[in-house]
Amino acid sequence: MTVSQNFNDWMLSNQRAIEDALSSYLPSVQQVPARLHEAMRYTALDGGKRVRPLLVFAAGALFDVDAGLLTRAAAAVEMIHVYSLVHDDMPCMDDDALRRGKPTVHVKYDEATALLVGDALQAQAFTVLSEGNGDAVRTLAMIRLLAQAAGSAGMCGGQAIDLASVGKSLSLPELEQMHRLKTGALLRASVFLGALCGKMLEPGEEAALDAYANAIGLAFQVVDDILDVTADSSTLGKTAGKDAADNKPTYVSILGLDASRQMAEKLLEQAQSALLPFGSKAERLNQIAELIVHRNA
Amino acid sequence: MTVSQNFNDWMLSNQRAIEDALSSYLPSVQQVPARLHEAMRYTALDGGKRVRPLLVFAAGALFDVDAGLLTRAAAAVEMIHVYSLVHDDMPCMDDDALRRGKPTVHVKYDEATALLVGDALQAQAFTVLSEGNGDAVRTLAMIRLLAQAAGSAGMCGGQAIDLASVGKSLSLPELEQMHRLKTGALLRASVFLGALCGKMLEPGEEAALDAYANAIGLAFQVVDDILDVTADSSTLGKTAGKDAADNKPTYVSILGLDASRQMAEKLLEQAQSALLPFGSKAERLNQIAELIVHRNA
Numbered sequence: 039m040t041v042s043q044n045f046n047d048w049m050l051s052n053q054r055a056i057e058d059a060l061s062s063y064l065p066s067v068q069q070v071p072a073r074l075h076e077a078m079r080y081t082a083l084d085g086g087k088r089v090r091p092l093l094v095f096a097a098g099a100l101f102d103v104d105a106g107l108l109t110r111a112a113a114a115v116e117m118i119h120v121y122s123l124v125h126d127d128m129p130c131m132d133d134d135a136l137r138r139g140k141p142t143v144h145v146k147y148d149e150a151t152a153l154l155v156g157d158a159l160q161a162q163a164f165t166v167l168s169e170g171n172g173d174a175v176r177t178l179a180m181i182r183l184l185a186q187a188a189g190s191a192g193m194c195g196g197q198a199i200d201l202a203s204v205g206k207s208l209s210l211p212e213l214e215q216m217h218r219l220k221t222g223a224l225l226r227a228s229v230f231l232g233a234l235c236g237k238m239l240e241p242g243e244e245a246a247l248d249a250y251a252n253a254i255g256l257a258f259q260v261v262d263d264i265l266d267v268t269a270d271s272s273t274l275g276k277t278a279g280k281d282a283a284d285n286k287p288t289y290v291s292i293l294g295l296d297a298s299r300q301m302a303e304k305l306l307e308q309a310q311s312a313l314l315p316f317g318s319k320a321e322r323l324n325q326i327a328e329l330i331v332h333r334n335a
Numbered sequence: 336m337t338v339s340q341n342f343n344d345w346m347l348s349n350q351r352a353i354e355d356a357l358s359s360y361l362p363s364v365q366q367v368p369a370r371l372h373e374a375m376r377y378t379a380l381d382g383g384k385r386v387r388p389l390l391v392f393a394a395g396a397l398f399d400v401d402a403g404l405l406t407r408a409a410a411a412v413e414m415i416h417v418y419s420l421v422h423d424d425m426p427c428m429d430d431d432a433l434r435r436g437k438p439t440v441h442v443k444y445d446e447a448t449a450l451l452v453g454d455a456l457q458a459q460a461f462t463v464l465s466e467g468n469g470d471a472v473r474t475l476a477m478i479r480l481l482a483q484a485a486g487s488a489g490m491c492g493g494q495a496i497d498l499a500s501v502g503k504s505l506s507l508p509e510l511e512q513m514h515r516l517k518t519g520a521l522l523r524a525s526v527f528l529g530a531l532c533g534k535m536l537e538p539g540e541e542a543a544l545d546a547y548a549n550a551i552g553l554a555f556q557v558v559d560d561i562l563d564v565t566a567d568s569s570t571l572g573k574t575a576g577k578d579a580a581d582n583k584p585t586y587v588s589i590l591g592l593d594a595s596r597q598m599a600e601k602l603l604e605q606a607q608s609a610l611l612p613f614g615s616k617a618e619r620l621n622q623i624a625e626l627i628v629h630r631n632a
Contacts, residue, residue: 069488070492070512071496071499074495121454130445151495154498157418157454158491158492160454161485161487161489161491164461164478164481168475174471175471178465178478181475181478182462184461185465190368190372190451190458192458194458195455197451198368198451199367201447202368
């Protein structure tokens with residue numbers, strides 16, 4: 039992966055910022071119930087590439103933003119993402135023992151705790167967003183976007199389609215719809231939440247960000263499917279080859295490896311051309327699109 | 336139970352209103368994913384006394400309220416409550432097969448669907464609240480209150496303490512703390528959300544509603560514990576005698592039946608005297624306190 043030193047520094051500094059933000063916005067283990075709070079911190083802190091918070095920060099660079107609200111937005115989307123991982127890993131869903139290189143919450147603690155950790159993280163995401171003292175109208179718009187992206191018309195809905203599709207053959211449009219909901223909706227929300235920290239969006243800005251978000255959302259999943267067959271578990275920090283073993287439809291199983299790689303490159307072009315109206319202010323969003331497509335884990 | 340005809344009419348009319356509101360604010364089964372939406376509607380519609388929505392409506396009667404926002408608030412608190420029931424009934428938690436007289440979601444559908452139904456209902460609660468077009472500052476305050484009440488400092492936290500307490504002997508203060516979080520927080524949020532549909536609260540109003548909410552929250556649980564040993568499953572619509580069978584600490588197991596009944600009556604008095612500053616505008620809140628203490632299911 040070719041990442042410029044400048045982008046790498048930006049990424050590291052923002053990954054540190056999101057780590058600090060999550061740590062301060064998650065309840066302390068001194069607070070009752072200590073074990074639940076310990077488990078929430080165990081799963082949310084010190085792990086992951088933080089792609090969604092990076093998207094929030096990168097979209098925030100488009101405008102003059104309220105920095106406090108931006109950090110809250112980054113923490114909130116990551117809490118939603120982390121909660122979804124905790125629940126997805128549970129025995130009744132994907133039944134996975136390893137996540138971000140660590141035992142999953144139901145393995146390290148127990149299933150009931152994993153269920154509550156996810157539930158409490160979702161509530162905490164909305165707490166963090168709503169406790170800011172920025173502009174009320176824009177904050178409300180951000181909450182609305184995040185809630186819609188997390189719910190049955192977004193992430194949860196995609197997960198339900200995913201579960202129902204195991205062992206079935208999906209058409210390419212069906213696979214795309216599943217991923218648009220399952221991972222695309224929250225990536226899109228990350229971009230829009232970051233932008234809304236600056237201003238309410240004009241229709242043209244909204245359309246450009248929509249095109250960008252749709253392209254990187256799809257690219258994210260195509261690359262995930264590629265890595266599932268080409269990378270090993272220790273690099274991924276989760277069990278590799280799992281989709282094939284579970285007989286889940288993927289881009290690689292439908293299109294093959296080469297065509298999937300070409301599709302990812304084409305989506306990168308689409309994402310970057312959608313950002314042209316923003317000029318150099320979109321530098322970070324451009325670089326994240328490249329990161330998503332050219333990552334190796 | 337002695338309920339005036341007038342209150343009974345009010346209750347029935349508001350129960351119909353919340354049923355209609357839930358039906359319109361829940362995604363239709365025509366929308367993808369149909370099975371998830373069907374399961375969300377199965378568990379949320381046509382069941383329960385709707386105590387929390389009734390509290391929202393009753394607190395709304397204290398002030399001149401935005402009626403649209405009030406209905407959204409009532410639907411949102413009920414969605415949070417219903418999601419918590421769905422998750423609590425799952426095998427890794429209370430493992431219950433019957434709820435509101437119907438098979439629980441994981442029995443009727445499957446565990447993965449129950450998990451997603453709960454997750455999606457929580458998101459939908461915040462969607463419904465944030466999609467209103469009422470006053471942004473008050474809406475944001477309502478979202479903040481609801482998120483705090485639902486999370487680890489509220490309902491989820493109480494559930495975690497409850498799980499950890501099975502088979503242990505709790506002191507009365509420990510038992511109270513558990514219930515203040517587990518059921519009290521959301522009942523309190525219902526009262527405050529209803530009031531906030533009218534105006535931002537003065538400190539005196541806040542203190543009075545806090546005292547009322549704390550008293551009915553505690554009373555609600557004391558009466559639950561009494562009914563768990565005195566009522567049968569068909570009246571309750573859930574499995575009776577379950578707490579005793581699970582060796583869970585209850586007010587009845589700590590205080591005995593008579594002292595628990597006296598405690599419930601005393602809490603009713605406290606709740607009603609807290610409302611005196613509101614005069615006759617608190618009529619519905621007074622009647623709900625009576626309903627909570629004198630219900631038989």
